[in-house]
Amino acid sequence: MPELPEVETIRLGLRSHLEGRRLEDLEVFSARAVRRVSDLADLLSLAGRRIDEVARRGKFLWLVLDGAPRALVLHLGMSGQLLVHAEPPSDLPRHTAVVLHLDRGTVLFVDQRTFGHLDAVPLVPTPDGRPGGAGTTRPVMPATVAHIGRDPLDPSLDLPAVAGRMHRTTSAVKRVLLDQRYVSGIGNIYADETLWHARVHPERPAATLSVGELEGLVRTAGEVMAEAVRVGGTSFDALYVDTMGQAGYFARQLRAYGRTGQPCGRCGTLIERHVIGGRSSHLCPRCQRSMRVPSPITDN
DNA sequence: CGGGCCCTGGAT
């Protein structure tokens, strides 16, 4: 469920509670949550290390541990939560998958739909020698994150190069925005929001947009997601909450996602829901009829 | 490349 703004909100919460703390112990309750770990011993061997950094690229989080060759990678999937408690709770919430015991405090990984996971992953160099993501100064990233691109909020993102690669695919532009290999962090909500702001139809082949237009689209995605981070992400039910269990406020600023049948904020035409590639897309059939050059988020 | 699948639970 969480996209970049929700994961970033969680990262900021984790950072304030975890950096400098020691990971005393891990308790694993769900085999699925660690299914990618080739050796459970690798994960358990992280116990005892100090947490130096809480890093993120796209929707992936990782903890950089003092002197450890592996990072603790966390992905929340569709429904994962990371909840920080001062003391271990006397009874664990339903779907608690993993508990991290710190020298001060406890982190619960709770995951109803079990698409999330934790993993102990070796750190590998970034090809461009720049920091691996938000929250780290080191030019490394977990090997399992290396296949995804930098995200729109990453100052090291090579925007012209990414837009150039997007321009070389005939796939629908929404699918390209969702493809984490180009630019990471965008999910179904923010893809729909980005396309609404840019007035681009989701099924338009990416190759029919110019490189400059695609750059504008990625910039727009960054603007929308930065604003969402500012207000703590999007919550429409209890599933997305920050590390303190609090909801975010971006739902009230959504212009397309989940607004089927409600008037477009620009032209009043009713927002439609289309099923594209098995997932729903929300769009204004008038504003997003054809191509218009991406406009700033302030254009409404 | 699109399509199906991995899950649980809430809404209709």
Add this chain to the structure above:
DNA sequence: ATCCAGGGCCCG
């Protein structure tokens, strides 16, 4: 009973 949900991977 059926559909839907914020992700990602693997398949053909």
